[in-house]
Amino acid sequence: MREFEENMEKRELISIIAPIYNEEAAIDIFFAEMRKFLATCSYRYEIICVNDGSSDNTLNILKKYATEDKRIKVVSFSRNFGKERALYAGLKYSSGDAVIPIDADLQHPPIVINAFLNKWEEGYDIVYGVRKNRENEGRLRRFLSKKFYELYNLIAEQKAPYNAGDFRLMDRKVVDAILKIQEKQLFMKGIFNWVGYKAYSIEYACAARAAGISKFNFWKLWNFALDGITATSTFPLRIWTYLGGGIALISFFIALFFLIKTLIWGDTVQGFPTLVILILFFGGIQLLVLGIFGEYIGRIMIEVKNRPLYIVDEVINISE
Numbered sequence: 001m002r003e004f005e006e007n008m009e010k011r012e013l014i015s016i017i018a019p020i021y022n023e024e025a026a027i028d029i030f031f032a033e034m035r036k037f038l039a040t041c042s043y044r045y046e047i048i049c050v051n052d053g054s055s056d057n058t059l060n061i062l063k064k065y066a067t068e069d070k071r072i073k074v075v076s077f078s079r080n081f082g083k084e085r086a087l088y089a090g091l092k093y094s095s096g097d098a099v100i101p102i103d104a105d106l107q108h109p110p111i112v113i114n115a116f117l118n119k120w121e122e123g124y125d126i127v128y129g130v131r132k133n134r135e136n137e138g139r140l141r142r143f144l145s146k147k148f149y150e151l152y153n154l155i156a157e158q159k160a161p162y163n164a165g166d167f168r169l170m171d172r173k174v175v176d177a178i179l180k181i182q183e184k185q186l187f188m189k190g191i192f193n194w195v196g197y198k199a200y201s202i203e204y205a206c207a208a209r210a211a212g213i214s215k216f217n218f219w220k221l222w223n224f225a226l227d228g229i230t231a232t233s234t235f236p237l238r239i240w241t242y243l244g245g246g247i248a249l250i251s252f253f254i255a256l257f258f259l260i261k262t263l264i265w266g267d268t269v270q271g272f273p274t275l276v277i278l279i280l281f282f283g284g285i286q287l288l289v290l291g292i293f294g295e296y297i298g299r300i301m302i303e304v305k306n307r308p309l310y311i312v313d314e315v316i317n318i319s320e
């Protein structure tokens with residue numbers, strides 16, 4: 001009996017969620033590594049592969065794996081909706097007691113999940129991975145990413161640790177809390193921290209991409225950063241109350257200075273450079289502020305339109 005109990009699988013189910021976009025070169029390696037991990041894992045599992053509108057052979061390869069093993073499930077989008085939405089869909093379709101998002105390019109070594117599970121068993125609701133190294137990224141990307149997190153953490157109420165990514169374990173109750181969030185402008189790294197709960201961090205060595213290239217170019221990352229800031233904080237809007245107030249105050253004294261100067265010495269038709277500088281300065285500031293307003297207004301429009309986050313074209317091994 002005792003032996004039977006020991007051999008018995010732990011009954012909890014873990015859901016592994018992989019957002020996948022044009023990864024035909026990496027999927028086989030991903031599943032090979034996944035199998036190595038699963039051989040050491042005593043939980044029941046499901047692997048939810050979210051095909052984020054891949055235009056290569058990704059979906060067919062996923063289908064092949066899904067026919068071989070019913071625990072491999074596929075949610076396929078009608079087009080590319082972005083990693084954040086793919087992750088959200090993965091959470092939505094998951095039914096595990098613990099849920100683990102992981103990149104399909106093996107930058108997140110699956111074997112680390114065992115360490116996550118140990119801490120989960122100890123009673124932590126969230127166990128998040130912290131990258132020990134970032135040498136796999138270009139120097140410029142690392143620098144800008146660090147600056148982004150500095151700014152983000154300066155203005156966000158819930159901090160996002162710099163080296164913590166989406167690779168983490170979340171208890172079911174954390175996932176349910178996240179799924180209550182209905183916004184279109186998903187910034188998962190912010191949302192993960194926003195919900196709270198008892199968290200533990202584990203360091204891991206971030207590997208190089210197994211195959212293929214990063215799906216995030218500079219422009220995508222820039223917009224991702226804008227989304228992150230505007231989704232989390234209204235600071236860029238509010239700052240103009242104070243900056244604008246300060247500039248108005250200084251302007252008042254400059255105006256007073258010119259008024260008195262003109263009254264005493266008369267109008268000598270000088271000061272053309274001053275005029276140009278002032279016009280350019282205020283014109284620039286006003287356009288900048290308009291731009292920032294625009295960033296927020298555009299996002300308000302997207303929220304108000306309330307379109308679905310993603311369109312699912314096909315699901316495999318999932319009963320809806």
Ligand code: UDP
Binds near residue numbers: 102
């Ligand atoms: N990904 C996705 N949709 C996208 C871009 C990326 O589902 O629009 C997936 C991608 O297939 C990978 C993960 O998100 O599994 C991380 O992407 P990537 O490795 O390209 O990003 P990086 O590691 O360079 O930040």
Ligand code: MG
Binds near residue numbers: 105209214
């Ligand atoms: Mg990657």
